[in-house]
Amino acid sequence: MSEHIVPVRIYLTIFGALLLGTGLTVAAAFVDFPWQFNTIVALTIAVAKATLVVLYFMHVRYSPRLVWLIVAAALFWMAIMFSLTFSDYFTRHWLSPGY
Amino acid sequence: MVEAEATTQEAHGHRALQHHFENMEQQREAGTLGMWVFLVTEIMFFGGMFLAYTVYRSLYPAAFASASNHLDITLGAVNTGVLIFSSFTMAMAVYFTQIGRRRAPVICLVLTLVLGLTFLGIKAVEYHDKYVDHLVPGYLIPSRPFGPEVQQEGQPFDEHKLHLLPGATVRQVEMFYWLYFAMTGMHALHMIIGAGLLLVLIYLSLKGRFDPEYHSPVEVVGLYWHFVDIIWIFLFPLLYLLGRHLEHGG
Numbered sequence: 001m002s003e004h005i006v007p008v009r010i011y012l013t014i015f016g017a018l019l020l021g022t023g024l025t026v027a028a029a030f031v032d033f034p035w036q037f038n039t040i041v042a043l044t045i046a047v048a049k050a051t052l053v054v055l056y057f058m059h060v061r062y063s064p065r066l067v068w069l070i071v072a073a074a075l076f077w078m079a080i081m082f083s084l085t086f087s088d089y090f091t092r093h094w095l096s097p098g099y
Numbered sequence: 100m101v102e103a104e105a106t107t108q109e110a111h112g113h114r115a116l117q118h119h120f121e122n123m124e125q126q127r128e129a130g131t132l133g134m135w136v137f138l139v140t141e142i143m144f145f146g147g148m149f150l151a152y153t154v155y156r157s158l159y160p161a162a163f164a165s166a167s168n169h170l171d172i173t174l175g176a177v178n179t180g181v182l183i184f185s186s187f188t189m190a191m192a193v194y195f196t197q198i199g200r201r202r203a204p205v206i207c208l209v210l211t212l213v214l215g216l217t218f219l220g221i222k223a224v225e226y227h228d229k230y231v232d233h234l235v236p237g238y239l240i241p242s243r244p245f246g247p248e249v250q251q252e253g254q255p256f257d258e259h260k261l262h263l264l265p266g267a268t269v270r271q272v273e274m275f276y277w278l279y280f281a282m283t284g285m286h287a288l289h290m291i292i293g294a295g296l297l298l299v300l301i302y303l304s305l306k307g308r309f310d311p312e313y314h315s316p317v318e319v320v321g322l323y324w325h326f327v328d329i330i331w332i333f334l335f336p337l338l339y340l341l342g343r344h345l346e347h348g349g
Binding site: 005006008014015018019022025026029030031038039043045046053054056057059063066070071073074077078081082085086089090 | 124127128131132135136138139142143146147150153154157172176179180183184186187189190191194197198318321322325326328329332333335336337340341343344
């Protein structure tokens with residue numbers, strides 16, 4: 001009936017995890033990974049941190065399905081925006097310079 | 100008289116219940132859902148800037164790494180910590196309101212506000228550093244038009260000079276700083292609006308307007324504050340950390 005109250009212990013854990021993630025991402029930036037892995041590692045940590053914030057600080061984990069749907073819709077439309085734009089910009093060099 | 104009022108309250112439920120809702124739970128869920136719909140539009144808004152960043156970064160990787168290395172990583176990291184801390188105190192403000200405490204939510208909200216203002220203060224210091232080094236894009240910047248001094252081969256190290264990696268040009272660095280100021284500027288604007296919202300919450304909270312049954316404003320401003328935190332969680336590595344491994348000599 002009434003809403004779910006997230007215990008303080010979970011808030012503290014998430015807070016610690018977010019600070020740890022920040023430390024990790026700074027440390028990883030000074031390491032040389034091959035190819036594009038520096039970016040991939042940084043973005044993976046950022047996505048993990050954002051997920052923790054959304055699920056616990058923003059209570060989505062304990063929210064109705066409708067909220068989940070809205071969050072998923074946001075990510076879906078973001079994916080459309082990115083993939084359609086990239087399909088243009090990142091394929092231009094396929095054409096000969098005359099175009 | 101008092102008895103009559105009590106009966107009226109009983110019949111209509113909580114004093115904050117609007118007539119078009121069945122009960123407080125339905126009202127709260129509708130409010131949260133509405134806020135999420137607004138946040139979707141915000142995600143798309145910032146998404147456009149992240150998209151522009153990705154496209155230009157792929158076009159000018161060396162310039163983006165050079166420009167990124169000029170940002171102050173310590174200030175950026177400290178600000179990330181400050182913002183995460185403020186998100187935690189915001190979450191605690193919601194928690195204390197939910198369990199019906201009176202003073203604790205106010206203390207948490209004030210802490211959140213102070214941390215938010217700290218973030219903006221550090222951001223202002225960083226903006227000033229970029230202004231001094233001629234790194235604010237555009238010709239119309241008063242007494243400091245864009246045009247950083249470039250570090251030449253063999254010169255003594257100067258932290259105010261731009262260290263261009265091979266293949267990078269100053270014009271391309273300017274593009275990075277356009278995106279840097281657009282993204283962090285819009286983020287800072289959101290923080291300023293958030294600080295205003297916090298002031299309202301502190302006032303209402305002091306007046307005792309919120310209780311375990313009715314605290315949607317606290318919850319909804321909390322969602323907004325956490326969203327702004329998430330934007331920074333992505334901005335920090337993308338803007339500040341992107342070329343560090345190149346500079347430290349890889």
